[in-house]
Every structure is written in C-alpha cells, then in structure tokens.
Amino acid sequence: LVLVIDFGGQYNQLIARRVRECGVYCQIVPYDYTLDKIKAKNPKGIILTGGPASVYAQDTPQAVKGLFDINVPILGICYGHQIIANELGGVVEHADSGEYGKTSIKLEKKAILFNGINNGDTCWMSHRDYVAKAPENFKIIATTKAAPVAAMADDKRKIYGVQFHPEVEHTPFGKKVLQNFLFDICKVTGNWSMASFVESKVKQIKETVGSKKVLCALSGGVDSSVAAVITHKAVGKQLTCIFVDHGLLRKNEGDQVEKIFKKQFDMNFIRVNAQNRFLTKLEGVSDPEKKRKIIGEEFIRVFEEEANKLGKMDFLIQGTIYPDVVESGTKTSATIKSHHNVGGLPKDIQFKLIEPLRELFKDEVRAVGEKLGIPHDLVWRQPFPGPGLAIRVLGEVTEKKLAVTREADAIFREEIANAGLSEKIWQYFACLPNIKSVGVMGDSRTYCHTIALRAVTSSDAMTSEWAKIPYEVLDKVANRIVNEVPGVNRVVYDITSKPPATIEWE
Numbered sequence: 001l002v003l004v005i006d007f008g009g010q011y012n013q014l015i016a017r018r019v020r021e022c023g024v025y026c027q028i029v030p031y032d033y034t035l036d037k038i039k040a041k042n043p044k045g046i047i048l049t050g051g052p053a054s055v056y057a058q059d060t061p062q063a064v065k066g067l068f069d070i071n072v073p074i075l076g077i078c079y080g081h082q083i084i085a086n087e088l089g090g091v092v093e094h095a096d097s098g099e100y101g102k103t104s105i106k107l108e109k110k111a112i113l114f115n116g117i118n119n120g121d122t123c124w125m126s127h128r129d130y131v132a133k134a135p136e137n138f139k140i141i142a143t144t145k146a147a148p149v150a151a152m153a154d155d156k157r158k159i160y161g162v163q164f165h166p167e168v169e170h171t172p173f174g175k176k177v178l179q180n181f182l183f184d185i186c187k188v189t190g191n192w193s194m195a196s197f198v199e200s201k202v203k204q205i206k207e208t209v210g211s212k213k214v215l216c217a218l219s220g221g222v223d224s225s226v227a228a229v230i231t232h233k234a235v236g237k238q239l240t241c242i243f244v245d246h247g248l249l250r251k252n253e254g255d256q257v258e259k260i261f262k263k264q265f266d267m268n269f270i271r272v273n274a275q276n277r278f279l280t281k282l283e284g285v286s287d288p289e290k291k292r293k294i295i296g297e298e299f300i301r302v303f304e305e306e307a308n309k310l311g312k313m314d315f316l317i318q319g320t321i322y323p324d325v326v327e328s329g330t331k332t333s334a335t336i337k338s339h340h341n342v343g344g345l346p347k348d349i350q351f352k353l354i355e356p357l358r359e360l361f362k363d364e365v366r367a368v369g370e371k372l373g374i375p376h377d378l379v380w381r382q383p384f385p386g387p388g389l390a391i392r393v394l395g396e397v398t399e400k401k402l403a404v405t406r407e408a409d410a411i412f413r414e415e416i417a418n419a420g421l422s423e424k425i426w427q428y429f430a431c432l433p434n435i436k437s438v439g440v441m442g443d444s445r446t447y448c449h450t451i452a453l454r455a456v457t458s459s460d461a462m463t464s465e466w467a468k469i470p471y472e473v474l475d476k477v478a479n480r481i482v483n484e485v486p487g488v489n490r491v492v493y494d495i496t497s498k499p500p501a502t503i504e505w506e
C-alpha cells in the first residue's frame with residue numbers, strides 16, 4: 001500500500017490513479033490523518049500532494065508531526081515538495097511571477113528518481129511559491145529557469161521532492177518518475193490489478209458484514225450495479241436490492257435491469273413499480289427544480305416503505321465513486337442543479353454505510369464490472385440522471401410526452417451504436433423541448449413536437465463539447481424519428497458546449 005496524503009491540490013485524484021496504473025494499490029487520506037493511523041496502515045511509501053496554500057502562511061495544512069521520522073520513503077509533489085523543504089530546514093519563498101505550464105528540466109546530479117529521464121525533457125509546472133534553498137542533507141537534483149530547486153533528494157532518509165507535476169499528461173516523463181519512486185525507492189511490486197481489488201474488497205465486505213443483512217438501492221447505473229455485484233459475491237443472499245422503477249427510465253430499461261440482477265446473478269431483487277405514484281406527483285409541475293425535488297423525495301418514500309417491509313437491515317451499500325467524494329467536498333460552489341441520486345436516502349433510517357468503490361475512477365469501476373462478469377452493455381452504460389426522462393421532457397411531464405421521448409431516444413441510441421460511436425461519446429440522448437412547430441407530411445399540414453438531440457464529449461461531465469457526429473448519422477436518426485415516432489415532425493441538434501449550457505436541458 002502507498003498512501004497519498006491530500007493537501008487539497010487539483011490533481012490529487014490523478015496521482016492515486018497513476019500509482020494504480022503502475023500496478024500499486026494506494027489510498028488517499030487527508031493531511032490531518034494521524035501518525036498512528038498512518039503507521040497502522042503500514043505503507044511502503046507516502047506521497048504528499050500539491051495544494052493551494054502557502055507553507056509559510058498561518059493555519060495552512062502541514063504534515064503531521066513525526067511524519068519524516070517513520071522510515072517510510074516520501075515523495076512530495078509541488079506543495080508537498082515545499083512542505084518537505086519548510087519542515088526540514090530549507091527555505092520557501094514567494095516569487096513575483098509564477099511558473100505555469102510547460103518548461104524544460106535541467107538535471108543537475110545523477111538521481112534514482114530520474115533514471116531513464118533526459119536532460120531538457122519537458123515538465124509541467126503550476127506554482128508561485130518556490131523552494132529557494134533545499135534543507136541540509138538534500139542534494140538538488142534538478143532545476144528549471146524559475147525553480148532553483150525543481151527537485152531534491154535525501155537518499156539516506158529516502159525523502160524526495162519535485163516542484164513539477166509528474167501526475168499530469170503534460171509531464172511526459174512523469175510516470176517514469178513515479179515508477180522510479182515506487183519500484184526503485186519504495187521497492188513495491190507492481191502486481192496489483194482489478195482482480196486483486198475484487199478479491200480484497202470481497203474479503204473486506206465479508207468481514208464487515210458477518211452474518212448481518214445488507215440493503216442496496218439499485219438504479220441500474222454502472223456504479224450501483226458494480227457495488228451490488230461485488231457485495232453479492234461477498235455475502236450472497238444476505239444482500240437485498242431494491243430497484244425503484246419510477247417510470248422515467250429509458251425504453252425497456254427496467255426489464256433489462258431486472259433480468260440481469262434477478263436472473264443472471266440470482267440476487268434477492270425487489271422491483272417496485274411506482275410509475276403512477278411519480279406521475280401523479282408530477283402532474284401540473286413544470287419548474288425543473290420542483291420536478292427534481294419531488295422525484296428525489298418520492299424516491300425516498302418508496303424506498304423507505306419497501307425497506308421497512310424487510311425488517312431490520314444493518315448495512316446499506318452505496319455506489320459512491322471517487323469523483324463523487326471530491327465533488328461533494330466543495331463547500332463553496334453554487335448549486336446549478338439539485339442532483340438527485342439514489343444516494344440521497346432517508347436520514348432517519350439507521351444503516352451503516354458500505355461504499356466499496358469509493359477510491360475508484362469511473363473507468364476503473366468499469367474494469368471491475370467487467371471482471372465481475374457484468375454484461376458489457378451495462379458496464380459501458382452512459383450516465384443517466386436520477387430524475388431520468390422527467391428532466392428531458394421540458395415542462396410538465398405526461399405519459400404521452402414520455403413515450404415520444406423514449407421512442408426517439410431509443411432510435412438515437414440504436415443509430416449511435418450502429419455507427420460504432422457508443423463508447424466514444426460521453427452521453428447522447430433525445431429530449432423534448434415542449435414546443436410544437438408546423439410541418440408538412442403527405443400533403444397535409446402537421447403541428448407536432450420537436451425532438452432535440454444532445455450528444456457530448458467530456459471526461460468528467462464538469463465541462464463538455466458537443467459531439468461532432470457525422471452528418472450521415474444525424475440524417476439517418478432525424479429521418480427515422482420523424483417517420484417512426486408519431487407526434488414528431490422536426491428534429492434539431494444541440495450544438496452548445498458546457499459551459500454555458502449544461503448537458504441536460506433541465
């Protein structure tokens with residue numbers, strides 16, 4: 001195990017990911033994680049991350065006392081590098097102008113950390129503070145134009161610091177630096193894989209749950225599905241999944257989910273058909289935020305009722321993944337949309353939480369899903385919002401509008417798959433803007449719905465670009481929709497990015 005100590009930098013999740021890509025298991029812990037806890041984990045190496053603060057300012061995150069005395073190799077990155085300097089007697093100063101972006105590195109001395117790296121290679125910097133003087137016993141192993149101590153090493157204590165960011169792609173040799181640290185300095189073996197992840201999680205869940213009972217709110221999305229299957233592997237029928245079909249799912253989705261979990265995995269699976277309840281609650285409501293709140297609340301009510309019927313359950317499984325953990329950590333960001341996830345469950349039901357995927361990124365979750373034998377289509381399912389089609393039918397939601405949207409969406413998805421694009425586009429769907437326009441079909445005037453197609457590329461849904469789908473594909477989709485879906489006479493393609501638009505229309 002390698003511990004990544006988090007000082008609030010933007011790329012911390014990337015560091016963890018790169019370490020795992022080297023085949024080494026790692027965990028991120030907050031900067032105030034106590035020394036006893038760190039020692040109890042028995043890490044083979046420690047990485048101190050970047051962060052936005054200045055080490056010399058007051059009340060800024062510092063390393064816990066004694067961290068540099070426990071005989072575990074340490075690599076500090078950016079702010080982590082400055083912490084090492086500041087803590088061990090070097091000097092950190094504020095520069096008049098910062099060093100941002102690509103710069104070339106000058107290797108000053110032979111160093112294990114830089115084995116296989118060439119003088120003049122490009123690294124990526126993002127800092128204003130800099131280490132002006134390395135602590136005693138440290139040798140300066142690299143410099144850049146603006147950083148007199150771009151990297152330093154104390155081989156005896158195995159403590160290293162780099163000012164640049166080895167974890168980002170703009171430092172092409174970055175992975176090599178991490179490999180040198182992990183394999184040649186920490187001496188770990190790179191034999192960790194998704195299979196070992198599954199094995200150790202299953203063991204851990206077994207130990208935690210014992211003979212008790214576990215509940216899972218299954219949405220059919222990738223994360224909750226993978227969390228459910230890994231738990232099922234650990235505790236079998238002690239797990240019960242509740243799947244609330246709110247009638248706002250895509251075409252045939254409810255049946256597919258039921259088939260996979262009930263039949264293929266033979267799970268205790270309860271499908272609650274609550275379509276009418278949700279539609280009744282949504283009657284006459286057209287405000288997007290109101291719709292989201294109603295669905296979120298009703299979801300909780302239905303779930304609660306079903307859970308109560310089962311008697312006492314001890315644990316609740318959630319498919320929280322690492323980016324969720326990070327995003328929910330932002331205290332200052334504005335609410336653009338109230339996200340409803342099956343995660344927003346009743347506060348008054350007392351469960352202990354189990355979140356088996358908390359440390360993983362989406363593509364890692366997918367790799368785990370494939371390892372567990374979950375069908376490829378489910379594992380590669382695109383993100384689908386908790387409130388479902390209710391926020392893709394603009395304005396008031398009715399069964400009729402849902403049906404139109406569902407059919408158009410199914411055609412769009414089918415053609416994207418036929419064109420071999422389904423794993424290249426982040427999200428693609430049809431929505432109903434709730435406007436009617438005039439058309440002509442078979443010599444007669446029509447006055448029907450417009451369907452808007454939305455397809456975006458993105459890496460994390462925080463920003464996105466509209467997908468440049470070939471015209472022929474769009475042409476085919478539009479043709480099929482007006483011909484096959486009654487009540488639609490016009491199809492438009494949304495060509496806005498996020499920001500300023502959002503991915504969903506509501």
Ligand code: XMP
Nearest residue numbers: 338339340341383385386387461502503504
């Ligand atoms: P927006 O529309 O804000 O969406 O650009 C960003 C991503 O989040 C998804 N989304 C949701 N997911 N519950 C969810 O679980 C929600 O309420 C919700 N609203 C939007 C959206 O599909 C996109 O992937």
